[in-house]
Amino acid sequence: MNQFHEWISQPWPWYVAGPLIGLTVPILLIIGNKSFGISSSLRHVCAACVPAKIPFFSYNWKKEMWNMMFVLGIVIGGFIASFLLANPHAIVVAEATQADLAALGITEYKNLLPSEIFSWENLFTAKGLVFFVIGGFMVGFGTRYAGGCTSGHAIMGISNLQWPSVVATAFFMIGGFVMTHLLMPLIMQWVGF
Amino acid sequence: MEESLASLFKYMLVGIFFGIVFVKAEVISWYRIQEMFRLQSFHMYGVIGSAIITGIISIQLIKRFNIKTIHGEKIVLKDKEFRKGQIIGGFIFGLGWAITGACPGPLFAQIGSGYSVIIVTLLSAIAGTWVYGRFSHKLPN
Numbered sequence: 001m002n003q004f005h006e007w008i009s010q011p012w013p014w015y016v017a018g019p020l021i022g023l024t025v026p027i028l029l030i031i032g033n034k035s036f037g038i039s040s041s042l043r044h045v046c047a048a049c050v051p052a053k054i055p056f057f058s059y060n061w062k063k064e065m066w067n068m069m070f071v072l073g074i075v076i077g078g079f080i081a082s083f084l085l086a087n088p089h090a091i092v093v094a095e096a097t098q099a100d101l102a103a104l105g106i107t108e109y110k111n112l113l114p115s116e117i118f119s120w121e122n123l124f125t126a127k128g129l130v131f132f133v134i135g136g137f138m139v140g141f142g143t144r145y146a147g148g149c150t151s152g153h154a155i156m157g158i159s160n161l162q163w164p165s166v167v168a169t170a171f172f173m174i175g176g177f178v179m180t181h182l183l184m185p186l187i188m189q190w191v192g193f
Numbered sequence: 194m195e196e197s198l199a200s201l202f203k204y205m206l207v208g209i210f211f212g213i214v215f216v217k218a219e220v221i222s223w224y225r226i227q228e229m230f231r232l233q234s235f236h237m238y239g240v241i242g243s244a245i246i247t248g249i250i251s252i253q254l255i256k257r258f259n260i261k262t263i264h265g266e267k268i269v270l271k272d273k274e275f276r277k278g279q280i281i282g283g284f285i286f287g288l289g290w291a292i293t294g295a296c297p298g299p300l301f302a303q304i305g306s307g308y309s310v311i312i313v314t315l316l317s318a319i320a321g322t323w324v325y326g327r328f329s330h331k332l333p334n
Contacts, residue, residue, distance in 0.1 A: 008217075014239030017218030021240065022247025024211055026255060029268050031203055032196075038298040042322040056326035066196065066204045071301045073208020078305025080209065081216035093224045094233040101227060112222040113294065113308055120310050128313070131292055136300075136314035138289025140321025143297060145282025145332065147273070150296040153283075154241060159248025160270050168279035175287015180230035184291065 008085050011092075025159050034066055037152030039143040041071045104185065105193030116193075126191040146171070215302040223294030230291050277333045282325075 028034040045068075047061040090109050093101075101107070106114050122128040143149040146168045148157065154172065157165020215221050220240055228234035254260065255268055262268060290296055293314055295303060300318065303311040325332075 011219050012214070012217040014218065014236050015243055017214050017220065018240040018243025019247045020214045021211070021218075022244035022251070024207060025248040026251035027207055028204075029252075029255060029270075030260065030262055031207070032200075032264075033262050033266055033269055034204070035271065038296075038301070039322075042297060042319050043326070045319050046323045046326060050323060052327070054326050056329055057323075065201055069201045069204040070208040070211075071298075073205035073210075074212035074215070074298060074301040075208075075305035076205070077209040077212020077214075078216050078221070078302035079212075079307075080305075081213040081302075082306035085213070085217065091219065091222060091224060094228050096233040097224065097228045097231055100231055100233075101224075109224070111308075112216075112219060112224070112306065113303065114223060118223070118308060118310055123310065123313060132310065132313040133317045135289050135293035136317025137321040137324075138285050139293055139295070139297065139300070139314070140289075140318030140323075141325045142282045142284070142286025142289055142321070143318075144322045144325040145278040145329075146286055147276065147278055147282070149286065149298070150241070150290075151298050153273075153279075155244050155248055157273050158245050159252050160273075161249070161252075162273040164273040164275040164279050167275065168283040171280050171283030172287040172290060175284040175289075176226075176230045176291040177287075178284075179288045179291035180227065183288070187292070 005085075009087055011087050022155065022159070025156055028070075032066060035152070036156040037067070037148055038071060038074075039140075039149040039152060040064065041067045042140055043144060044068055104188045127193075130187055130191055142175070211298075212302045212305060215299060216306055221295065221299040221302045221306065226291065226294040281333065 025036050028036050043057070044061045044064045047057040047059060051057040091112060093109055106116055108114055108116055117127060117131050123132065146153065148165070148168065150172065153165040153168040158169065218240055219225050220237065225234070225237055229237035252270070260268065295311070295314070297318065300311055300315050304315065
């Protein structure tokens with residue numbers, strides 16, 4: 001039992017995690033004919049809470065309750081993994097990345113997210129504005145505009161050999177590269193790192 | 194078809210399994226996303242790539258052997274339609290992905306992991322979704 005706990009507490013390698021994530025696609029299809037996707041849950045929240053007579057939010061969101069239960073499960077799974085199966089050691093990050101991040105002002109590696117950015121103290125600062133508010137807005141706006149996120153397009157869409165999903169995934173990556181290499185150095189300076 | 198609570202519960206179980214994998218593979222980590230966009234680690238490419246390969250094989254098997262759902266229904270897969278949004282929206286999503294270090298799935302797992310400030314990011318993502326819905330008819334599509 002102790003050995004099992006030690007094994008499961010370690011970070012899992014990509015060749016274990018990737019196939020398990022991929023298996024979600026057939027599991028959801030077989031248990032209920034559901035296409036894997038997560039960003040739709042954000043749309044269902046809008047439809048349930050603030051539909052405001054907007055056609056895009058006028059549909060029977062109750063039929064999509066499965067998706068809300070799925071994301072609730074993700075929250076619970078996150079809790080279980082972080083509090084019961086937690087890795088006791090600091091996260092290991094590639095040295096080249098550590099050097100790049102140090103140049104930007106990020107030097108701390110205790111958790112999965114740098115507390116230098118992601119903390120409540122930063123909420124009403126320029127850091128909070130960029131990383132929580134604008135960042136989150138772009139994730140929500142962009143993913144809906146694209147008709148899906150990394151789960152709906154990159155995994156479900158490409159698994160079903162849909163070329164529009166390949167296009168979407170390519171632009172997810174291009175956006176990420178542009179932000180990381182061109183905009184982030186400017187933003188980090190602006191927010192005060 | 195509206196499903197009973199018991200029936201909905203099974204999706205929560207799949208979500209729990211999925212959330213655990215997300216955290217244990219550290220794909221919810223801001224640092225892993227930085228490594229990916231800086232091409233300094235294979236981890237995220239390995240995760241996404243092997244997930245896609247598993248998905249492709251699974252869907253091919255479902256089609257080839259005409260596998261049905263547990264309720265005996267035929268499995269329905271919708272084709273995705275190409276729109277300009279996949280380019281423009283995809284690009285905007287990518288910008289947000291790199292600074293938040295999370296796509297929608299990991300946002301939920303981060304909140305469960307105790308990073309409570311990510312609730313703000315999630316609310317902002319919901320606001321972004323709403324604004325898209327409000328103005329979608331005016332955007333190039």
